[in-house]
Amino acid sequence: MRFKSSNLAQQSVELPGTRSAGATGVFRHVSHTAELVEFLPGHPELKSLYDIWQNSVKEFGPRDFLGHRPFNTVAQSYGGYTWQTYAQIDKRVNAFGSGLMYLNEKVLGNAQLNRWSLGIWSVNRPEWFLSEMSCNLYNNVSVPLYDTLGPDAVEYIINHAETPIVVASANHIASLLENAEKLPTLKAIISMDSLQDTVPVPGHTSAAKVLRAWGAQKGIRVFDFAEIENLGVEFPRKHIRPQADEVCSICYTSGTTGVPKGALLTHKAIVAALGSNAIDVGTESEDVVISFLPLAHIMGRTIDASAMASGAKLGYFRGDILLLLEDVGELRPTFFPAVPRLLNRIYAKLVASTIEAPGLVGALARRGVATKLANLAAGKGVTHPLWDRLLFNKVKQALGGRVQVILTGSAPIAKEVLSFLRIAFCCTVLEGYGSTEGIANATLTVAEEYIPGHIGCPRSSTEIKLVDVPEMNYFSTDKPYPRGEIQIRSVAMFSGYYKDEKNTKEALSEDGWLATGDIGFVDERGCFTIVDRKKNIFKLAQGEYIAPEKIENVLQARCNLIQQIYVHGESLQSTLVSIVVPEPETFAPFVSAIVGKTITMTDLAGLEAAGQDPRVRAAVLKELEKAGKAGALRGFEFVKRVYLTMDAFSVENNMMTPTFKVRRPQVKEAYTAQIQAMYEDINSAAIPAKL
Structure with a gap:
C-alpha cells in the first residue's frame, strides 16, 4: 500500500476569500489547495x-x-x-x-x-x-x-x-x-x-x-x-x-422512501475518484x-x-457473508475494505477472546491492550515489540495475517472499536465518508491518524463547505467550531439523476454543490466530524429536535447486543422508544444468564420468547443506556422503552433498503401496536398513584 505523508496538525485549509453569507469558506486538502485531482497520478492521458x-x-x-x-x-x-x-x-x-x-x-x-x-x-x-x-x-x-x-x-x-x-x-x-x-x-x-x-x-x-x-x-x-x-x-x-464526459453507468440509489433514483456517473467522474484513491490510499501491484x-x-x-488501475490482485468471496472470514483466511489480503456492521462483529469476537477471556489469557490481554491503546493515544503508532510477539501477531491471523490497511465507510464506527482494531491488527484503519452522488469520495482520515471520532479531511479531488441550518441551531459562526450541513463539490461527482430533473435540482446547486443532509463541524486541524442528520428529523413534545439515525448509529456501534435498531419518536410524546433486533450470537448468553436456562443462538423461537420477558427488556434497556452515555447522547436522546424481536428487518419484508438502511415508514407501520403499547406504559408510569 502507498500513502502520501501527512501533516496531522493541519489536514485541510479554508481557501481565502471563499466565505459567503450563511456558510463557511471552501475547504480543500492541505496538499491540493491550488487544484483538485482529476486523473491518476502521472497519467493525464487516461481520461476514461x-x-x-x-x-x-x-x-x-x-x-x-x-x-x-x-x-x-x-x-x-x-x-x-x-x-x-x-x-x-x-x-x-x-x-x-x-x-x-x-x-x-x-x-x-x-x-x-x-x-x-x-x-x-x-x-x-x-x-x-x-x-x-x-x-x-x-x-x-x-x-x-x-x-x-x-x-x-x-x-x-x-x-x-x-x-x-x-x-x-x-x-x-x-x-x-x-x-x-x-x-x-x-x-x-x-x-x-x-x-x-x-x-x-x-x-x-x-x-x-x-x-x-x-x-x-x-x-x-x-x-x-x-x-x-x-x-x-x-x-x-x-x-x-x-469520451470522458459520457455516462458509463447509471447507479440507482436505494432510498429509504420513494422509488430508486438513477445517478448518472461519467467516465471523468469515476477517473477523478480513482485518481484520488491512488493518492490518498493507493494500492500497488503487489497488493x-x-x-x-x-x-x-x-x-x-x-x-x-x-x-x-494499480495492477493489484482482486479476490472475490464466495457470495456468503457468513463465510467471509474463511475466504479472507484463504486469500490473505493486504487491503481489507469493510463496513462498521462487519467490523463490530469482528471487534465483539476479538474482545470476547482477549480482554474478556478468563484467567491468565484475559489478564495478559487486558494489560497488552491497555499498553498499546496508551501508546496509540500518545501518537506512538500501532505496533509494540513485546505485546505483538506475545499476543497480537496471533490476532492478526483472523484476517489472514497480511492486512496493511482496513477501510471502513457507509456508516459511523465507534471510537473504541476503531482504536481497538488499529492496535489489534497492527495496521492502518481508515474511515471514509461519501455517497453515490459523490462517487464515495468526500472525506478520508489520513494514514498516520490516531485520534478517532471524525471522518478526516476532504479528499484530494473534493472541496467542502458548511452551510447554516437555522431550524436546528447550527451556524457557520458557531464557536469553538463552525457547524452546518456538509456540502461537497468535486470533479468526482454525478451529473444528475436520470430522467429526474426535479430531484437533480434539489440535490445539486447551480454552481455544483451537493447537499448531503449531514450536519458536521470542522476543527482547527481541518478535520470534519458528523454530529447530526438534517433529513429524517422530528420534534419531541418539548420542542427538542431528534435525528434518529444518529442515535441508532451511536447505539449500534456501542452495544454488541444489537443487530438492527429503529428509534421512534412523536411530536406529542416527550420520549423515544425503540424496536431492536438482537444479535443472536451475543444475545443468547446474555438472556440465558437472566432467565436461568441455556438458550442457544440457533434457537430463535427461544430467543423471541425470552425477549418478551420484562427482566430481559429491562436489562437490554440498561445496556442501551450505557451505550448512549458512552456515545455522549443528550438526555432526551435516550430511549425509554425497547421492544425485542428476532424478525430481522430485510429487503424481503420491505423494512430495509438493499444497502441495509432502515425504511422508517415501513417499520413504523409494522410495529404500530408495539410502539403504542410502549408509550402507554411510559405515560401510565408517569401518572402518580392516588393517595
Missing part, C-alpha cells in the same frame, strides 16, 4: 475507464488479476483461489463485449448499436467485472442491480433504464422470467452460470432447456456466458472508445484486495476499479 483498462493490460498483462474459489461438484467443497491474468481477462472482455454487440444487433435486431444499457445482477464474481468492462470497451452503459433487490425495484430500474439485456447469476433468472410481462424492454438474459448439461440424464428435461423454453414463451432469449463469449470470438468487433462489498454500490466498485 476504457483508457485505464488498456493501460493496465499493457503494463500488468502477465500478472494475476481476478481470483475466485471454484466449487468442486464431486467433493462438494470449495478449493483455493484460482487466478486469471490481466491479459487473459482482457481477451475474455473483448470476446464477451463483441458477443454482446452481435447479440444486440444481429440476434435481437435493436437499431441502437451502442449507448444502450446492460443490467448486471449478481454478487461479486469475475463475470461482474467482465460484464461491466465490456460496456466500457464498446461505449455502453452498465446498470448494476443489487443482489438483494426485490422484484418491484428490479422491474422499476430495468424499465426506467430501458435495459434490453440483463446479465445475471442463475438464481435470478426465474424471477426475471416470472415478471417478464412487466419488463417490456427486456429481450435477453445471459446467465453467469453455465446452462450446459455436463452429464445429460436420459428421459429427463434439463433445467437449461426449461429456462430457454420458458424464456421463448415470454419473448425473452436465454443464453449463458460462454455462448456470448463464443459469439464474440466468431464475430469480433472494433472498440468504440468513450491483494478482497472483493465482497456489493458492486452495485459505488464504494465497492471504486475499490475494485482502483485495484485494477
Whole structure:
C-alpha cells in the first residue's frame, strides 16, 4: 500500500476569500489547495475507464488479476483461489463485449448499436467485472442491480433504464422470467452460470432447456456466458472508445422512501475518484484486495476499479457473508475494505477472546491492550515489540495475517472499536465518508491518524463547505467550531439523476454543490466530524429536535447486543422508544444468564420468547443506556422503552433498503401496536398513584 505523508496538525485549509453569507469558506486538502485531482497520478492521458483498462493490460498483462474459489461438484467443497491474468481477462472482455454487440444487433435486431444499457445482477464474481468492462470497451452503459433487490425495484430500474439485456447469476433468472410481462424492454438474459448439461440424464428435461423454453414463451432469449463469449470470438468487433464526459453507468440509489433514483456517473467522474484513491490510499501491484462489498454500490466498485488501475490482485468471496472470514483466511489480503456492521462483529469476537477471556489469557490481554491503546493515544503508532510477539501477531491471523490497511465507510464506527482494531491488527484503519452522488469520495482520515471520532479531511479531488441550518441551531459562526450541513463539490461527482430533473435540482446547486443532509463541524486541524442528520428529523413534545439515525448509529456501534435498531419518536410524546433486533450470537448468553436456562443462538423461537420477558427488556434497556452515555447522547436522546424481536428487518419484508438502511415508514407501520403499547406504559408510569 502507498500513502502520501501527512501533516496531522493541519489536514485541510479554508481557501481565502471563499466565505459567503450563511456558510463557511471552501475547504480543500492541505496538499491540493491550488487544484483538485482529476486523473491518476502521472497519467493525464487516461481520461476514461476504457483508457485505464488498456493501460493496465499493457503494463500488468502477465500478472494475476481476478481470483475466485471454484466449487468442486464431486467433493462438494470449495478449493483455493484460482487466478486469471490481466491479459487473459482482457481477451475474455473483448470476446464477451463483441458477443454482446452481435447479440444486440444481429440476434435481437435493436437499431441502437451502442449507448444502450446492460443490467448486471449478481454478487461479486469475475463475470461482474467482465460484464461491466465490456460496456466500457464498446461505449455502453452498465446498470448494476443489487443482489438483494426485490422484484418491484428490479422491474422499476430495468424499465426506467430501458435495459434490453440483463446479465445475471442463475438464481435470478426465474424471477426475471416470472415478471417478464412487466419488463417490456427486456429481450435477453445471459446467465453467469453455465446452462450446459455436463452429464445429460436420459428421459429427463434439463433445467437449461426449461429456462430457454420458458424464456421463448415470454419473448425473452436465454443464453449463458460462454455462448456470448463464443459469439464474440466468431464475430469480433472494433472498440468504440468513450469520451470522458459520457455516462458509463447509471447507479440507482436505494432510498429509504420513494422509488430508486438513477445517478448518472461519467467516465471523468469515476477517473477523478480513482485518481484520488491512488493518492490518498493507493494500492500497488503487489497488493491483494478482497472483493465482497456489493458492486452495485459505488464504494465497492471504486475499490475494485482502483485495484485494477494499480495492477493489484482482486479476490472475490464466495457470495456468503457468513463465510467471509474463511475466504479472507484463504486469500490473505493486504487491503481489507469493510463496513462498521462487519467490523463490530469482528471487534465483539476479538474482545470476547482477549480482554474478556478468563484467567491468565484475559489478564495478559487486558494489560497488552491497555499498553498499546496508551501508546496509540500518545501518537506512538500501532505496533509494540513485546505485546505483538506475545499476543497480537496471533490476532492478526483472523484476517489472514497480511492486512496493511482496513477501510471502513457507509456508516459511523465507534471510537473504541476503531482504536481497538488499529492496535489489534497492527495496521492502518481508515474511515471514509461519501455517497453515490459523490462517487464515495468526500472525506478520508489520513494514514498516520490516531485520534478517532471524525471522518478526516476532504479528499484530494473534493472541496467542502458548511452551510447554516437555522431550524436546528447550527451556524457557520458557531464557536469553538463552525457547524452546518456538509456540502461537497468535486470533479468526482454525478451529473444528475436520470430522467429526474426535479430531484437533480434539489440535490445539486447551480454552481455544483451537493447537499448531503449531514450536519458536521470542522476543527482547527481541518478535520470534519458528523454530529447530526438534517433529513429524517422530528420534534419531541418539548420542542427538542431528534435525528434518529444518529442515535441508532451511536447505539449500534456501542452495544454488541444489537443487530438492527429503529428509534421512534412523536411530536406529542416527550420520549423515544425503540424496536431492536438482537444479535443472536451475543444475545443468547446474555438472556440465558437472566432467565436461568441455556438458550442457544440457533434457537430463535427461544430467543423471541425470552425477549418478551420484562427482566430481559429491562436489562437490554440498561445496556442501551450505557451505550448512549458512552456515545455522549443528550438526555432526551435516550430511549425509554425497547421492544425485542428476532424478525430481522430485510429487503424481503420491505423494512430495509438493499444497502441495509432502515425504511422508517415501513417499520413504523409494522410495529404500530408495539410502539403504542410502549408509550402507554411510559405515560401510565408517569401518572402518580392516588393517595
